[in-house]
Amino acid sequence: MSTSGAELLRQIKSRISEIDPADARTQASNGAALIDVRETEEFAAGHIPGARHVPRGYLESRIEGAVPDRSQHLILYCASGNRSAYAARTLSEDLGYEHVESMRGGITLWKDRGYEVEVPRTLTAEQRERYSRHLLLPEVGIEGQQKLLDAKVLLLGAGGLGSPAALYLAAAGVGTLGIVDSDEVDLSNLQRQVIHSSERIGMPKVDSAEQTITALNPDVKVIKHPVRLGADNILEILPDYDIVVDGLDNFPTRYLLNDASVRLRIPVVSAAILGFEGQLSVFKPHEGPCYRCLFPVPPPAELAPSCGANGVLGVLPGTMGLLQATEVVKLILGQGEPLIGRLLMYDALGARVTEVRVRRDPSCPICSREPESISDEEMGVFPDYEAFCAGAH
Numbered sequence: 386m387s388t389s390g391a392e393l394l395r396q397i398k399s400r401i402s403e404i405d406p407a408d409a410r411t412q413a414s415n416g417a418a419l420i421d422v423r424e425t426e427e428f429a430a431g432h433i434p435g436a437r438h439v440p441r442g443y444l445e446s447r448i449e450g451a452v453p454d455r456s457q458h459l460i461l462y463c464a465s466g467n468r469s470a471y472a473a474r475t476l477s478e479d480l481g482y483e484h485v486e487s488m489r490g491g492i493t494l495w496k497d498r499g500y501e502v503e504v505p506r507t508l509t510a511e512q513r514e515r516y517s518r519h520l521l522l523p524e525v526g527i528e529g530q531q532k533l534l535d536a537k538v539l540l541l542g543a544g545g546l547g548s549p550a551a552l553y554l555a556a557a558g559v560g561t562l563g564i565v566d567s568d569e570v571d572l573s574n575l576q577r578q579v580i581h582s583s584e585r586i587g588m589p590k591v592d593s594a595e596q597t598i599t600a601l602n603p604d605v606k607v608i609k610h611p612v613r614l615g616a617d618n619i620l621e622i623l624p625d626y627d628i629v630v631d632g633l634d635n636f637p638t639r640y641l642l643n644d645a646s647v648r649l650r651i652p653v654v655s656a657a658i659l660g661f662e663g664q665l666s667v668f669k670p671h672e673g674p675c676y677r678c679l680f681p682v683p684p685p686a687e688l689a690p691s692c693g694a695n696g697v698l699g700v701l702p703g704t705m706g707l708l709q710a711t712e713v714v715k716l717i718l719g720q721g722e723p724l725i726g727r728l729l730m731y732d733a734l735g736a737r738v739t740e741v742r743v744r745r746d747p748s749c750p751i752c753s754r755e756p757e758s759i760s761d762e763e764m765g766v767f768p769d770y771e772a773f774c775a776g777a778h
């Protein structure tokens with residue numbers, strides 16, 4: 386460092402508060418926020434447990450997302466204590482943070498004291514490039530991207546809703562995608578099922594979807610279930626996944642899915658489409674209502690015709706499927722406000738979105754009962770949903 390640089394650093398340090406690593410360790414245990422201002426590669430090589438990563442070069446644009454409360458006690462550190470001194474000056478003098486300190490000696494002195502250092506899992510260079518826009522988001526970052534890569538999501542259907550959801554979940558780096566679909570690609574599918582292509586007509590949809598996903602992102606493991614979901618296999622398939630994306634088009638299977646997912650405590654991101662209208666909700670067991678709370682019985686057939694009978698605007702499944710993918714990512718990251726207890730309704734012709742609150746039914750035959758109270762014998766016993774739905778009409 387030049388003489389002028391050393392003098393400037395001395396002046397900066399005279400204007401900020403410095404703290405010894407021992408005191409920083411104590412203050413962190415009492416609620417102070419540790420901020421690592423080093424570069425991404427340095428942070429990945431090892432950091433203080435619990436530290437939040439805000440590189441000095443992005444300090445002004447990211448610190449508010451990491452620490453929105455300007456009265457919060459912040460302890461900044463770098464490798465030796467120099468960069469954190471400059472950062473502390475910026476936060477306290479330019480950005481209005483009230484209680485900012487720089488840790489003397491940085492993580493080097495911290496290590497010399499024998500204090501714990503966490504070495505996180507790292508992304509490969511290719512992954513850092515692929516997910517670079519995620520890594521820029523404080524709500525995602527490296528930790529969030531690792532959550533996505535570790536997540537296992539089951540898509541029920543590789544059709545109109547499942548196609549866009551699968552594409553964007555794969556692009557986001559969701560590590561395992563299971564796909565349940567027993568159909569083959571048909572020419573009439575291609576108006577909306579964008580994961581398939583003309584040359585794959587006649588191919589099983591799970592195989593077609595796998596080809597597209599693998600070509601888009603080789604990080605993603607695709608597990609194919611070329612079966613029709615039913616009472617005989619649902620408890621074998623669902624437990625391997627964290628979240629279910631419901632792209633089903635019939636009521637009997639939707640009621641089966643609801644009952645099984647509540648018993649297994651697996652959240653379901655559910656969407657439905659018809660004509661120019663779509664609806665979306667998140668059913669997270671025991672944190673909000675279940676599907677039966679919203680629809681205790683199926684609507685009459687004349688009020689809920691199929692897309693095959695009444696048609697659907699080709700782009701509508703894309704809109705709703707992408708909203709499903711967004712809700713899945715939010716659930717994985719633990720960010721934002723998922724559509725739990727809310728039903729979102731979209732009118733494409735009017736370009737209007739309406740939201741309706743949905744409450745848990747205390748007398749619901751499914752979610753009013755805790756899973757622990759269900760015996761092993763009962764767990765795999767489901768009613769005749771075909772008869773149930775037919776009887777409701």
